[in-house]
Amino acid sequence: MAIKVAAIIGSNRKESYNLKLVDFMKKRYADQLDINIISINEVEMFSVDIENNPPKGAMDFKLQVRNAEAVLFAVPEYNFSIPGVLKNATDWLSRSGNDLVGKPTFIVGSSMGVLGSVRAQIHLREIITNPALQPKLLPGNEVYIGAIHTKMNEQNEITDEGTATFLDQVVTNFVAFYNNAK
Template identity: 45%
Template sequence: MLKIAVIIGSLRQGSYNLQLAHTLKERYINKIDLEITDIRSLPFFDQDIELNPPQSVKELLVKIKAADAVFIITPEYNWSVPGVLKNAIDWLSRVDKVLIDKPVLTMGVSPGMMGTIRAQLHLREILASPGIQAKLLPPAGNEIYISSAGLKFDETTSRLVDDSTLRFIDRVIEKFIEFAK
């Protein structure tokens, strides 16, 4: 079974993006093995300590290296990626460069209408940079922008319940599994 490390771009306890990760973990339990990583404990990237980084960084590096693929599930902050996510990616882009050739799927949830489009466009540019060179699932037909989160997530269960969105994600996940094999 494909082992997938998940990076969430929000630290918020009630994060819709985290709720999406939990939804995927449960929905595809027989297809993929999702592990949600911790980026909250990472310090700010500091080139002076990159050769011997703190334990939290080492742990993230090991997890990403060991994973067959990575999901990045993120909100949009000020038309781009949240700083906490960029910081995590900066750590991952150095020394071992664990994202090179790693199959990556991006997705995002917003309460507004745009569904994180701008953040994910920036994210794709970042993921193409020399220290990263992730192997992105080609976006055409596979762009997961979830808008109007308040209407699509169940407040009680904290899970994505919108049927057409879930069926669309089902198709993208099937393609991603083939792509990442």
């Protein structure tokens, strides 16, 4: 049975390459991962003033993560870090239920630049190691896809064989990690 994965797209861009990447993963690994793509576009800005009574967008987001068996973050890089909308979403996950604690998690990221969101993923890893978040993060399987626009066709399929093979291995490793984490 496929693992129910909440895929958090760290961008609110309509033509996000990270959204396209996760869409590719959803199709390619459907027999292993039941990926539910979660938009963070409707998640209201976090404030301590409303944390104990989260508004609808934040609560819906939190429930989707809470009800998943695992989490996938797809991270773009903005100004050497994660986008503000993703930071806001992680702030909500750390409050009123600690929805990410102990949940098997992995991270992928892509960009048009050569580094493929390396700095953003470093920052995200720092953020989610906070005691209020603490997922069980897949170690040693960093996915940094640089020049994504040259490795994907118009149907959002990864056409670069090396990249596809690497993703295959990371997914295999995550499934084994998930099964061992149970």
